[in-house]
Amino acid sequence: MAGCGDAETMIALLRRLFLRRLFLRRLGSQYLGSQSLGSTLAVVAVALGVALGLAVQLVHQLAIDEFSRGMRQFAGAADLQVVGGREGFDEALYLTLARDAELASTSPLLRVVARLPASLPTSLPERLPTENETLEVLGVDLFRLQQFDSPLLERHGLAQPAGQAGDQRFAGLLADRAYLSASARAMLRRLQGGDERLRLQVGLDTVELAVAGELPRIDRPLAVMDIAAAQQLFGRIGVLSQIDLRLADGVDLHRAQQRLAGLMPAGVSVREPEAMIAETAALTRAYRVNLSMLAMIALLTGGFLVFSTQLLSVSRRQREFALLRALGMTRRELLTGVLAEGGLIGVIGSLSGIVLAYVLTYAVLSVTGTDLGAGFFRAPLVSEGWAMFAVLPLAPWAIGLHFCFGLAAGLLGSWLPARAAARIVPAQGLKNTEVGLVLLPAWSARSGPHSGQYSQRRWTHPLSLLAILLPLIVLASLLPAWQGVPVGAYLAIALSLLLAVLCLPVLASVLLPALKGVKRLEWRLARRRLLAAPQQAVIAAAGIVVSVALAASMMIMVNSFRHSVDDWLAQLLPGDLYLRAANGSDSAFFDEADLARIAAVEGVTSVDTTRQLELRLSASEPRFTLLARAVEGNWGLPLLAGQRSFADGESLPLWLSEAGARRLQRGLGDELSLPLAGREQRFVIAGIWRDYGRQHGAALIRPQDYVALSGDRRINDVALRLEGDAKLGQLEARLAQLFGEGEVLIARPGEIRARSLEIFDRTFLITYLMEMLTIVIGLFGIATTFAVMIHARAAEFGMLRHLGFTRGELGRLIAFEGGLTAALGVGCGLGAGLGMAWILIARVNVQSFNWSMDFALPWTGLAVLGLAVIGLAAMIARVVAARLMAGGALQAVKADC
Helix, strand or coil: CHHHHHHHHHHHHHHHHHHHHHHHHHHCHHHHCCCCHHHHHHHHHHHHHHHHHHHHHHHHHHHHHHHHHHHHHHHCCCCEEEECCCCCEECHHHHHHHCCCCEEEEEEEEEEEEECHHHCCCCCCCCCCCHHHEEEEEEECHHHHHHHCCHHHCCECCCCECCCCCCCCCHHHCCCEEEECHHHHHHHHHHCCCCCEEEEEECCEEEEEEEEEECCCCCCCEEEEEHHHHHHHCCCCCEECEEEEEECCCCCHHHHHHHHHCCCCCCCEEECCHHHHHHHHHHHHHHHHHHHHHHHHHHHHHHHHHHHHHHHHHHHCHHHHHHHHHCCCCHHHHHHHHHHHHHHHHHHHHHHHHHHHHHHHHHHHHHCHHHCCCCCCCCCCCCCHHHHHHHCCCCHHHHHHHHHHHHHHHHHHHHHHHHHHHCCCHHHHHCCCCCCCCCCHHHHCECCCCCCCECHHHHHHHHHHHHHHHHHHHHHHHCCCECCECHHHHHHHHHHHHHHHHCHHHHHHHHHHHHCCCCCHHHHHHHHHHHHCHHHHHHHHHHHHHHHHHHHHHHHHHHHHHHHHHHHHHHHCCCCEEEECCCCCCCCCECHHHHHHHHCCCCEEEEEEEEEEEECCCCCCCCEEEEEECCCCCCCCCEEEECCCCCCCCCEEEEEEHHHHHHHCCCCCCEEEEEECCEEEEEEEEEEECCCCCCCCEEEECHHHHHHHHCCCCECEEEEEECCCCCHHHHHHHHHHHHCCCCCEEECHHHHHHHHHHHHHHHCHHHHHHHHHHHHHHHHHHHHHHHHHHHHCHHHHHHHHHCCCCHHHHHHHHHHHHHHHHHHHHHHHHHHHHHHHHHHHHHHHHHHHCCCCCCCCCHHHHHHHHHHHHHHHHHHHHHHHHHHCCCCCCCCCCCCC
């Protein structure tokens, strides 16, 4: 009994010593020393993956919070809101609702996005306007607004403007006055040289308003004025954009919403104020999910790096583990200890990644703003510089989720190495026999007497996996989207990565024997080494496979998208010169008199027009774009199906965009109803056309049909055809003189295409950054593997030096091994990347954004990517070798793994 107690005490002591050594190696001075390259890089890889994913969520959360705060400020105590399209609806509806017995109060509102005329530069390409050159103007009913506890009526607000003496409580009723937020006044000072007068463009004319005061607690650029004055100023007599509703006591919200919905004319909906927030979040969901998936793949690459670090650590310390097993430690305890080591890497990486995420968020907000480079949000930041950190959201659920992701990367990356450690046979481990790769043990089983010869049985696993994974990949890619998220397509991408990693030994066994023609001794030794130990290639190249596959697939997808957008713009812009009243503005437009003046300009042979407006098809869907422009002839309608000409008859023709056809589930010959002038108008779909400018769908009808149905003759864009000998420069000068310098945008098709592609590149800026970081993480795997491998092979290198190898020849040997290993990873990665690119193009983009694109391979970019990764891997391997062998060839190299 005493002997049993002593044995139990000894085993307990071994456990404590083992765990103490385990954690001290990770947390002590060695962890921060030069010998801890593998663990440090693994922590950095996990931290980068966590930081990228969390930063995307933080930027989006900040944007939504800013937008939500703005919506709550204007909604006040409203229970419901009546909203229509961007052009508004008939104010007769307000009279109906004001008399409703279940409504305690109603408040009308007119919203107009007006252009600031002085903000348009005259030099190209900078003269193309941006969203920041418009100002949102709200027309409000001062008396009705008081019933909704609006912050606009607080002290120094509309009811009592700042800086004026006397009783000015109703100065907001004056027609020539507007109240500005602090950020709007800053815009005026920057763009118009002062903040005492507000100049707005209405049509092609400029009107001025006096700035009567400042709006309190309003963060975004905003101007507020009396609703009657706004209707008169912008030519919107009898038009409203929104009606806020406050229910009487005891009225059920949902029942009232359903009842009022039956009173709404076509294109007008009743919904809760929070619905606008959900709609805005839905607009960015596809873009945000795709960025998050990229971050998760970067984290997956970090998991492979943890795997390589831990497996090589197990290989190096197998004698230590065998001794512990011989002294009485159980397999479960050894397994738990190695998993705890990987979990510690995950914890440190996650905590570091959370801190780094806030730094990245600050950097992204400083460069691209809250729109992540994609132009979804117009809200400016309320703080600048280091004060911006104070407004960043805490997002505890996002922090906790990404912490768990990082921890999972550490644990899952350590699972197979931990199993390998637990399965070490003490007798073999004490002899320091090399631990085989437990991922697919049959692949490393030798059958012949010579190095590099393997049994035919080793092909059983890849063929079986190929037969299993390929159908799964195809089936997963064909699954429909779940709530707008292509879950099946992302699963297919993950399975493709798994298949590529598992096929590494097969590629090594096929390619390495074919490279025996090179006579250089270092090359031959490097090739034979990889043939003898294929598990080294799998461990080192796993991260390269994932990172190259991601980079290649995104490179192919982005190149295909860019190529398709360029072709689309070339078809969409067949005119010689284009005029636009303003970009993103409701107040600027051309009228019939303006068109007549343009047509009379010398050198102009034809004038075609475009009218663009946004409709609301239902309460739950984002706004739908309607275009009225010519379709006959060669006026740039990139049709995918159908035809441009349509015979006049009882049915009105409509050409539906590809995204609209997918979202509304309509095809050629189907009917589609659109709300125009408060009535449902029926059209027949005559064609489906490609449109990359409007993700949530667009429809195009003939200008004459639009005017007949709506009576609206305003025009947004004008396309000109010129005489054959007309000079563009002279014509631009005549048009600028006709309307005044800077009053309208005048641009050539090539300039519009260049600017559009520049915006396209900015949209994918975050994507490019994630690709680069993922490649860096993959190269970390090469550095880690060769750092530990050099340590484990110290005796081998010492023997080579004893046989006459120089330090330079050993460096070249390691460089060749690094290059060959990376070449295997690049080969598998490019193959997987090609398949992933097809999934991204044919499935992810179609299910996320509802549009298709042509497949275009960037041959030069892929070649540069592959050669750069191989060259960098060879260089990193040699640098690591030179550093670790600096103490002499026969000196054992310490590597903390």
